[in-house]
Amino acid sequence: MADKLTYPQIQDYLTNLVPVRPAEVQEMEAYAHDHQFPIIGPVAGQMCYQIARMIGARRIFELGSGYGYSTAWFAKAVQENGGGEVHHVVWDQKLSQLARQHLDQLGYTHLIHYHVAEAVTTLRQTTGLFDLIFNDIDKDGYPASLPVIAAKLRPGGVLIIDNMLWGGDIFDETNQSDDTKGVREFTRLITTDPGWVTTLVPIRDGLIVAFKK
Numbered sequence: 470m471a472d473k474l475t476y477p478q479i480q481d482y483l484t485n486l487v488p489v490r491p492a493e494v495q496e497m498e499a500y501a502h503d504h505q506f507p508i509i510g511p512v513a514g515q516m517c518y519q520i521a522r523m524i525g526a527r528r529i530f531e532l533g534s535g536y537g538y539s540t541a542w543f544a545k546a547v548q549e550n551g552g553g554e555v556h557h558v559v560w561d562q563k564l565s566q567l568a569r570q571h572l573d574q575l576g577y578t579h580l581i582h583y584h585v586a587e588a589v590t591t592l593r594q595t596t597g598l599f600d601l602i603f604n605d606i607d608k609d610g611y612p613a614s615l616p617v618i619a620a621k622l623r624p625g626g627v628l629i630i631d632n633m634l635w636g637g638d639i640f641d642e643t644n645q646s647d648d649t650k651g652v653r654e655f656t657r658l659i660t661t662d663p664g665w666v667t668t669l670v671p672i673r674d675g676l677i678v679a680f681k682k
């Protein structure tokens with residue numbers, strides 16, 4: 470998907486700059502490749518990890534966690550930040566179970582809170598504020614997630630949201646699918662809200678990184 474938008478040469482270059490991952494993480498990458506499962510991949514993963522380290526994140530909430538690949542990057546950061554919690558939320562029981570196997574193998578069992586449920590509802594129901602929230606749910610759900618995220622992120626916290634280039638579909642005016650409209654609308658909402666400082670980083674399928682003032 471992202472290959473349509475960015476030079477493969479640059480993507481390959483960026484990927485090769487990411488340090489070698491543990492065998493378990495490489496296995497998760499191979500699974501995504503073989504099953505066409507949309508994980509964030511190593512370049513975006515490394516950036517998520519770096520941001521979480523930079524802000525010293527100890528409480529992280531993920532919406533739409535899949536089988537735990539993005540979770541592994543956040544858990545690594547939280548562990549190195551001195552410990553805390555990473556909330557893994559997905560509505561597929563099988564994916565949650567698979568995530569548990571991988572994250573146990575990686576030694577992150579004590580950090581992860583698993584929820585098999587709708588992600589925005591779960592965030593709304595979870596107490597306390599978060600240092601970092603990562604959003605990767607179905608794209609038609611993005612606009613409605615923003616007020617919930619804003620309420621659950623601490624001032625100075627960071628929101629990272631994936632697929633903000635949506636394979637280029639956002640540029641095609643004839644594309645009026647609910648997902649495409651969701652990505653466009655979320656981008657409009659957050660970039661025009663004075664409560665956020667926002668940049669769209671065009672790695673892979675586009676990540677918005679937003680700082681809550």
Ligand SMILES: C[S@@+](CC[C@H](N)C(=O)[O-])C[C@H]1O[C@@H](n2cnc3c(N)ncnc32)[C@H](O)[C@@H]1O
Pocket residue numbers: 507508509510532533534535536537538539540558559560561564586587588589605606607610
């Ligand atoms: C793009 S994948 C997640 C990939 C993961 N973030 C990674 O990079 O490893 C999104 C997953 O979240 C699930 N999902 C989508 N919308 C959701 C929602 N509103 N609540 C809970 N799970 C959701 C999908 O079924 C899918 O398994």
